Amino acid sequence: RITGQQQEINNLIQRKIAVDEENAHLKNELSNLNQKFKDKSQELKDTEECAQKKEEQNRLVIKNLEEENKGLNTCCADLLNDLEKLRKQEAQWKTEKSGNDTRIKNLETDLAETREQMKELHSICSNLSSQVAVKQEELSQKDCDVIRAK
Secondary structure, eight states: OHHHHHHHHHHHHHHHHHHHHHHHHHHHHHHHHHHHHHHHHHHHHHHHHHHHHHHHHHHHHHHHHHHHHHHHHHHHHHHHHHHHHHHHHHHHHHHHHHHHHHHHHHHHHHHHHHHHHHHHHHHHHHHHHHHHHHHHHHHHHHHHHHHHHO
């Protein structure tokens, strides 16, 4: 009877050893899983922090780009206003140039007419000078005749 009990005790000891080994194995596995969980939790926390930082950086970049865009829009509006003023000034200058061109053409025509008149007057003047010379010669001849007659 003791042998049967001894056998039963041995079996129970064997089962306890097996259960203890299983427990040790499961505790080890649990410890490993807990460590993995901690690692993954830290990784998730790091990833979330990184994502938050990126999001903040992106907000800053967007804000800066919006400010820059506002400045560029103002600059564009100013440039468009300047362009409009320059176009008006160009139209005014074209009008003035057209008027000046017409005046120059009229002055050139007047100059050509005046030159023509000068030629005519010069010709008349030459003729008159010739006539004066002839008349002086005649007068001189008559003076001689008057002196002879005296």
